[in-house]
Each structure stands twice: as C-alpha cells, then as structure tokens.
Amino acid sequence: MSSLDLDNPAELLGVIAGQLGLSLIGWHATHSEPARHGNLLGFEIELEDADGQRQSQAIFIETAPTEEPRENVLVLQQPGTDSRIAAWVYPHDPSLPALAATVFSDSASLALARLGVDVAAPQLSVLAYRPGKRAVIRVDGGTERVYLKVVRPGKAAAIVGRHNSLLHAGIDVPRVIGWSEDGLIALNELTGVEAQRIVTALDEGFLDRVQELTARLALARIDSPARESLVDRLDWYRNRLVDRMPEQRRRFRKLADSIRQLLSEGRTSEVALVTIHGDLHAGQIFVRDAPNAAGHVISGLLDIDTAGLGDPADDAAAFYAHLLVLAQHLSDARRADAAEHVRTLADAWRRGWIRDGDPGFSARARAISATHFLGHALRQSSPDAAEAMVRLAVTAAR
Incomplete structure (x- = not known):
C-alpha cells in the first residue's frame, strides 16, 4: 500500500477514503494532540461516491494504535515494517461507545x-x-x-x-x-456564565473568590486521587517536544532540568494532600453578578472528572497557566488591551503563591505551570505558536 507518512497526509487520506469505497476530494487538518503513544490527528475530509454525490466526514488517526481489535476502526500497516495507523470516522469513537x-x-x-x-x-x-x-x-x-x-x-x-x-x-x-x-x-445546567467569557470584566476580587473556592474544595471528602500532576510526566513532554523539534534538544533538556530543580526545592518536606479540582481554569468556573455587591460571585464549577486528593499547587499552577495561554491567544487576535488585562490577573494570582504554612508552594507551582506550557506547546499547529508556549515555560521556570 501507499506510505503512512503523516507529514504529507493527502496520500494516506486517499487510501482511507478508498477503503470506505469513496474518493478523496479535499481535506484540512482540524486536530493534533499527543497521546500516551504516538499522536492523535483529526481531519475534515470531503468525499465523493461513484455517483458523484459528495459528503463531509471528520476522521481521526492514531499513529501508534493498540494491538487490540476495535469495532469501527480501520487499521493500516506499512508493508515490510511495523508501522501502523488506526482511523475512525466521527462519531464512532472506539473509546467512547456511547457517543x-x-x-x-x-x-x-x-x-x-x-x-x-x-x-x-x-x-x-x-x-x-x-x-x-x-x-x-x-x-x-x-x-x-x-x-x-x-x-x-x-x-x-x-x-x-x-x-x-x-x-x-x-x-x-x-x-x-x-x-x-x-x-x-x-x-x-449551572447558573451564570463561564468566567473566561467575561474575563476582561473580572478584577482581583474574582481571584479572591477563586482562592475561597479552592479552600472549600480542600474540605470536601473525596478519597480517590486527583488526576496525575502534569509535572510527574515532565520527561514525556520533553521527549515529545524533542521529537517535534530535534534541533532544540539541548534547550529542552536544560528547561526540564530547571523544572526538576524547582520541583525538588518545593518538595523538600512532605506535601499535604487535599481535595483539588485537578484542572482548574477560568473556563471551568461560572460567575454571576452579585446583587448589592461589587464584582462577580462564583455560581458553579464544571468538569470535576479530574477532582480528588492532590497537591493544591496543581490547581494554582493550572489556573495561572491557562490565564497566560488565554492572554497569548488574545494577543494573537490583536486584542492587546484584553491580553494585558489577563496578564495582570495572572501576575496577581501568582503573588498569592507565597504561603507561610507551605514554603515550597511557589516552587512547585512554578514547576507545574512550566509543564502546563510544554503541554500547550505540543498542541499548537504552527511553529510560532509552539515557540510562544515554550517561552512561557522558560519564564515560569526561572
């Protein structure tokens, strides 16, 4: 069969279309993210049948699929090699059979x-x-x-x-x-609106309320662990970035060493585990206007799949990193004033990392936020966007 080279996916998508009994007319990439093994890529493709009728489909490709057979999944192997890919057509996601x-x-x-x-x-x-x-x-x-x-x-x-x-x-x-x-x-449905949608209307009083929310979360009874901290997968992120940008191998090694050093400084004493959200950011928090009071109050919290016992520095770092990523997106969209406002919120949030009862908190939060930025770098489709995320990681790890 033809090459499984995904650097130029048109040929491969044509092969997949042929397996469906259709012809490939056009395509564009829609999704790219690292998986545990390999990558997961998404494409919107336009197909044509033998009668000239056209249809659009969303197709997803795994570059290192499991060996287990799965329903509605097409597996292709490069002759004479161990190279395999798996493809499925949305919404027939093999990992989400209810979808x-x-x-x-x-x-x-x-x-x-x-x-x-x-x-x-x-x-x-x-x-x-x-x-x-x-x-x-x-x-x-x-x-x-x-x-x-x-x-x-x-x-x-x-x-x-x-x-x-x-x-x-x-x-x-x-x-x-x-x-x-x-x-x-x-x-x-929760009441209110996602904080991220009105972020330019939020002030430091909102940050105080987020801090209060994390304090109340800490008292909740959940006995299972929160999502694994991103920083505990630092080497995985570094290796994936090296695969993608091999010319920057030394830079990523030095950055990973800096992050590890920070983490070591922050974990010199035992970290008290409490209930955390596990992926806290402004898109997960709902707010509403407070009657007879200034600012907004928090009206709800979303996406608690990741919640459980963990390091509170994880939530602090995730919230900070997402704010700066949002600021970068606003800057890219030429919304300079909005970007600056969000950066100001992020700076104010980071100032709260100095805690008398937990002297290692700031170092851990810096290490974790730097790792978040590396994860965001892997999700970027353009080299410039990936570089912007790496620069944020370098700054966080200083």
Missing part, C-alpha cells in the same frame, strides 16, 4: 429516556469533544436544558461519586440526573 447515540436526535431521545430524561425531539449541540476522552452535548427541547457528558466506559460511576461528594460539601457543581455504565452522564 454515536448522543449526536443524532432519534437515538439521543432513547438514550435520554434510559437516564430518566423525557425529550421527544431533542435539539443537540456538541459543545466539546476530546477524541478518545470525552464529549459534552447540550440538549434543548425539554422542560429544562440538560447536558450529556460522554466518557469512557467504567469511568461514569466515579465521576458521579465526585459530583455527589462536592454537592454534599456545598460546592455548586452540576446535579447528576442519571447515568449509565457505558459512559453516559446527564447533568443539569
């Missing part, structure tokens, strides 16, 4: 009914999709708006438990309406 039933009205209505939600003709909007990991679908058309979260089978029960634990602790997270073992969770 396909949630993006079409008729099947979604049945899936919702099994969860106790009666919507005869649901209006569906896919709000988020991380291939192989999760999806969020907004459902309108019933008596109230509902959100469907699709996760890997076997993970739903633990996520439901986290929601119930945080609600019991007085944290405003979405209420679980129903769930299934195959990875489908129905949630109600």
